[in-house]
Amino acid sequence: MSAIAEQATEEYTLSKSEKKKIIFLMCSVLLFSVMNGTMFMIAVPDIAGSFSLLPSQVSWVVTGYIILYAIGALMYGKLADIYPLKLLLTIGLSLFAAGSVFGFFAPTFLMVVIARLIQAMGASSxxxxxxxxPSRYFWDERGRVLGIVSSTMAFASGVGPVIGGFVAGALNWQFLFLISALVMITIPFFQIWIPKEEKKEGKVDILGAVFIAVAVADLILFITMFDWWYIVISIVFFGLFAWRISKTDIPFIRPDLFKNAPYRTTIIAGFFAIMTMMGLMFIMPLLLSEVNELNTLLIGLTLFPGAMVAAFMGRWAGLLTDRRGSNQVVFIAFALMITGFLLISTFTGGPAWLISTVLIITFIAFPFIQTSTANLISTVLPRNEIGVGMGIYNLVNFMSGAFGGAIIGKILDYDNDIKLNPFSIAQDNEIVYSNVFVGFVVLTILNGCFFYMSFRRK
Structure with missing residues (x-):
């Protein structure tokens, strides 16, 4: 029996109760995975104070984690096309829990960084x-389940900073590791509830995996540190990777994957969409701190309503994707993003409650864009390539977030007294923030036109 046929058989033999258990398990561990990143971003100043570190030194707590998390998302995606999900999840959760326990007892900053790297190796799975x-076990209701997944990510992104700030303030930043260690409780349930699968034909091109891992790591280092040697090394290894996949019979990524025009269009459109959404997450704490003079806890509470509404709307994004198709939901997401960015640009400098209110519109766009693009990828790829296809999708999302943060950081270094939005109430140093959101509006409109024209031709 073929791999595709086996997948279909497994899919239809799952009862409604079994599917609910799988969704509950995946969302539970995804909650810890996403929160682990946002909690530690809040705690970076406290970690620096504990070890008397410079900002460039303590940044490795975040940078090292992001690098391995991004690479791991690609690697596990490829492995999922060959190995059973139960095995991969067990390995990943074990690493995540081990890194969390190790981090709690870490006596030095080096040990903390190592613990974060171990966490990333597991959390990326x-x-x-x-x-x-969703594509493996819920083929006929992928959109609905992807909507639930996106809702969980939105909820975790919103609640993470609040929990991180509370725990680090009331106890100590090391206790954040213990929160993540709770994932070990779920491992026995994955063994029981995830369907048994056989290893499929194929093997991993180790050399190709090494080439792409080094290329991605150096690219992220270049984005975060702006050392030109990193981009040179990255280009060299991307070249070696391209040479490798064109020469070997079993490439890590099949070259014809990038010849799939709908997949390529979705990846590109998703890159720019997620870049603006992650740019929003990067710029809002800075804006609320500098313009509205809020502390860390109040910033988290200001962002919280938008994240909660987005979590609630994720379910509707999934249902709408199943009923109306991914393409229409992508355009709904673009419309929400344009409206939200324009309103934030207009009211930059206004009271925090007003910013929190208009942020809700933009936050709602996140589950819509994520659900629709992920579902679109699952429909335009052969089922035996969905794993690596999703791995590339997740990797590109990480890269887009890093690009967005780096570009915005550079823009904010320069003062600007020319308002691009004539309706904006921003004044003085607030204007540059308002203008950034105008840039987001323009980029989203261009992205929407690209997506429309590409699929119209196809």
């Missing part, structure tokens, strides 16, 4: 496989 599970 959760993100990668959370987007593959």
């Amino acid at each position: 959760i993100l990668a496989l959370a987007f593959i599970v």
Whole structure:
């Protein structure tokens, strides 16, 4: 029996109760995975104070984690096309829990960084496989389940900073590791509830995996540190990777995957959409701190309503994707993004409650764009390539977030007294923030036109 046939058989033999258990398990561990990133971003100043570190030194707590998390999302995606999900999840959760326990007892900053790297090696499996599970076990209701996954990510992104700030303030930043260690409780349930699968034909091109891993790592380092040696090394290894996949019989990524025009269009459109959404997440704490003079806890509470509404709307995004198709939901997401960015640009400098209110519109766009693009990828790829296809999708999302943060950081370094939005109430140093959101509006409109024209031709 073929791999595709086996998948279909497994899919239809699952009862409604079994499917609910799988969704509950995946969302539970995904919650910890996403929160683990946002909690530690809040705690970076406290970690620096504990070890008397410079900002460039303590940044490795975040940078090192992002690098391995991004690479791991690609690697686990590829492995999912060959190995059973139960095995990959067990390995990933074990690493995540081990890194969390190790981090709690870490006596030095070096040990803390190592703990974060181990965490990333495990947590990346959760993100990668959370987007593959709907295509593996819920083929006829992928959109609905992807909507639930996106809702969970939105909820975790919103609640993470609040929990991180509370725990780090009331106890100590090391206790954040213990929160993530709770994922070990779920491992026995994955052994029981995830369907048994056989290893499929194929093997991983180790050399190709090494080439792409080094290329991605150096590209992220270049984005975060702006050392030109990193981009040179990255280009060299991307070249070696391209040479490798064109020469070997079993490439890590098949070259014809990028010849799939709908997949390529979705990846490109998703890159720019997620870049603006992650740019929003990067710029809002800075704006609320500098313009509205809020502390960390109040910033988290200001962002919280939008994240909660987005979590609620994720379910509707999934249902709408199943009923109306991915393309229409992509355009709904673009419309929400344009409206939200324009309103934030207009009211930059206004009271925090007003910013929190208009942010809700933009936050709602996140589950819509994520659900629709992930579902679109699952429909335009052969089922035996969905794993690596989703791995590339997750990797590109990480890269887009890093690009967005780096570009915005550079823009904010320069003062600007020319308002691009004539209706904006921003004044003085607030204007540059308002103008950034105008840039987001323009980029989203161009992205929407690209997506429309590409699929119209196809």
